[in-house]
Amino acid sequence: MMKRLSRVLGRGSSEHPVKQAAVPTAQANGAEAKVAQTESAEPWILEERSIDSSRPLRVVVIGSGISGIISSIRLRQRINKLDLCVYEKNTDVGGTWLENRYPGCACDIPAHTYQATFEPNKEWSTFYAAAPEIHKYWKRVSEKYDCEKYIKFNHQVVGATWDSTQSKWKLQVKIADSAEIIEDQCDALVSASGALNEWKWPTIPGLHDFKGKLLHSACWDQSYDYSGKKVAVIGNGSSGIQIVPGMLPKVTHLDHYIRGRTWLSPTFAREQIDKRSSELENFSFTPEEIETFKKDHSAYQKFRKEIEKELQSVHGATIIGTPEQVGTTDLFTQNMKRRLQRKPNLVDELLPAFPPICRRLTPGPGYLEALTDDKVDVISSPIVKIVEDGVVTADGKHHPTDVIVCATGFDTTFTPRFPIVGQDSLSLTKRWEQTPENYLSLAVDGFPNYFICLGPNAALGEGNLLLLIEKEIDYITFCLSKMQRDNIRAMCVRKEAVERFTRHCDQYFSRTVFSMECRSWYKGGSSNGRIVALWPGSSLHAMKALAYPRWEDYTYEYVNDNPNGWIGDGWAEDERNKIINVDYLDDNQVDFPTAVIAKAIESVKEQVNGVAQ
Incomplete structure (x- = not known):
């Protein structure tokens, strides 16, 4: 009985091949000619790794508000070999919705548009939900996805310095109600602390x-x-x-x-208010409505999409x-x-x-x-x-x-709340001394492996902010995946890319109502200052802009300074572990070009109809 070929040849070996500089024996005119073995002068670029292996990454997220919760979920969902830590200065998750509990504190957009796309809440009690109910929702999301397992409460990051020799962020973390400062480090640092969290008393005499x-x-x-x-x-x-x-x-x-x-x-979904004869622009959902939403998903989706569509239809009013x-x-x-x-x-x-x-x-x-x-x-x-x-x-x-x-607001200057020091000992405070320049609101030149959720130019004058937050975090996961896939130890946005985005923002806002004379936190609290808070477009525009990173706008440093390291040593990870997987032939994996056939049939129909006419 013949043995299977795979048993004769084996399914691969976990042993790495031996580096050789010798050239094998060659045949020349029927005569054997020995070719001298010579040591190659070329550097060895064959990295001893599988092409699809993931480089382990330690990622630290600062803050467990909405951005921190979603970051914790998406990072664990999409990043292999992830060592995740979330530092939170408070005793619980929720950020803004934990800290702000003044009378009347509520969401100022409809609650059904202020939730994660992947975790719909069918039980909002009011159209504009109050802070305790919003906090309860995000607490439930955090618990459902086991986020708190990775959160260290009562821990406040008070310093972050980039170590170029190790390509690591060195962190100083203060433990609440004590003078103790602990040290930590990570490959990538994600700031999810938000912009409006540093409150201050007004400067009124007496x-x-x-x-x-x-x-x-x-x-x-x-x-x-x-x-x-x-x-x-x-x-x-x-x-x-x-x-x-x-x-x-x-x-x-x-x-x-x-x-x-x-x-x-005017409030959103005015007809919903009018049919309830409400005069206060807000209303409560009846127990019957909530029960209908819970039982009939299509009814819930219809209502949710109706509100979302109206929210996303305001952008034209911002262009002069x-x-x-x-x-x-x-x-x-x-x-x-x-x-x-x-x-x-x-x-x-x-x-x-x-206006x-x-x-x-x-x-x-x-x-x-x-x-x-x-x-x-x-x-x-x-x-x-x-x-x-x-x-x-x-x-x-x-x-x-x-x-x-x-009720006098927050520090709106985007000045970092603690020292953040990047390449060449440059502090982010100094970098943003004139204006908080950035790239797509989430990266800064000179600060490798540092990403910001809701940084400068991330807020929205209209549209769905939660959508933008999710897309920013998606973008960050793309970057971290690339670092693993391409064996990158440090990636940093190019200075020229930051300068282009800064010019783009200034030109864009020059023809919007935001640039007109009015005191606004969008301009850092001034009347005629540069607009530093808003995204240059709608939330639908942001969704498209953040869909795919432009890798050419970044510079890269590679593990072992080897740009060829991504291609590995000829093995795939499963193959090295003696697992031969051919599920690429499964129907749900094959990209059947049915759309091409459908277009061809439609084209024939159009031609036939044209002749018949």
Whole structure:
């Protein structure tokens, strides 16, 4: 009985071949000629690895908010031989939705568009979900995908330095409530700490001389009961717009101090609100609706896609001179007049001179309606100082109050919260001293193997931010996979690629409403500064731009300084382990060109129909 060929020849050996410089015996004119063995002068570039083996990578993610949770899931899903660690300064996951718990704190876009694409939630209780419910959702996602196994809570990264000799990031990590600093290192560092997480008190004279209760929207004292108090809310940005209606039911009086005018947008899915006869731009889903969503996936998908489509249809209104942009002022004006009809005199006091969408867009459920309440006074005279018992404004008036709430936002400069030092001892703070230049919002020249989620130029003036976050993380996984596949120890975006993207952003924004004169965190809190926060396009545009990395925009350093190392030593990994896999012949693996046949049939039909006509 004949032995199978594979048994005679073997299925491969795990032993690496011996390096040889000798040239085998040759036949010349029928005579055997010995060719002298000579040591090759060429460097040995045959890397002793399988072509499809994955180089082990240690990756550290900073932060376990939304970006950190999704990073943990996708990295473990797509990166082989991954050693993952997530450092989180807080005691739990959730980031923004763990830290921000002021009254009225909620998502300012519909909840069904503020979730992971791969983890739909059919049980949102309200159209604009509140912070506790959003945190509960992301906590559930984290637990479902076992993210917390890789998270070290109460650990805050306080320093990161690139070691060029080892191609490693050297990290200093502080353990909470102690002076202990531990050292760590990784091959790649992912910043998922977000942009708006460094809050600050406003620079108002006498602020800390106030003898009543002083609160900040980003550091809310949930144990404090403000019921029956006179309250002053400073600021009409996104937080202030939510705090005013959130606190109003419990207070005896509320003074709302506004530095600048702002537009409140019409809400999304207006017909959903109208059919529920809601006047506050928000509504709760009935138990019957939630049960229908849970049982009937098609009904849920129909509703979700309807909201998503409307969210993704606003981009034209951001380009100066388009029909959509020209019509927004009238549309927004009528919306605000309708909602302020109980106090129509407020319309002239609140309507801005700049066009809609120049500043962050929010429908502000309940905000304008709250301003018409008899318990609320809108004060536009600038604050001069804070005294022990209240606020003094430029018109000379003294406004007594029991509570001062500073809804004055965050540090929006993108300055790193801790020292990050890249190649040639260059700090990221110094690199971004003039402006936070970057590449596609997620990479910086001079900082190899460093990726940023929601870095400069990553926010959106309209569209779906969660989609952009997911696509950024997809992009990062592509880069890490390439490092493994091509045996790369360091990859870094080219300086010229960063400069091109910077010019691109400036040219793009020059013809958008974002460039017009209005104070905005998009410009670092200035009125006429460079736009550093926004993506140069829609979220659908970002989805396409981040779909496939342009590898030519990066430089590479290879393991053993061997650019040929990716091709390995002639073996495939399974083959080396004596596993011969031919599933490439399975029907679900074969790329059948059925579309070509379908097009050919369609072409024939068109020709026949053309002749018949």
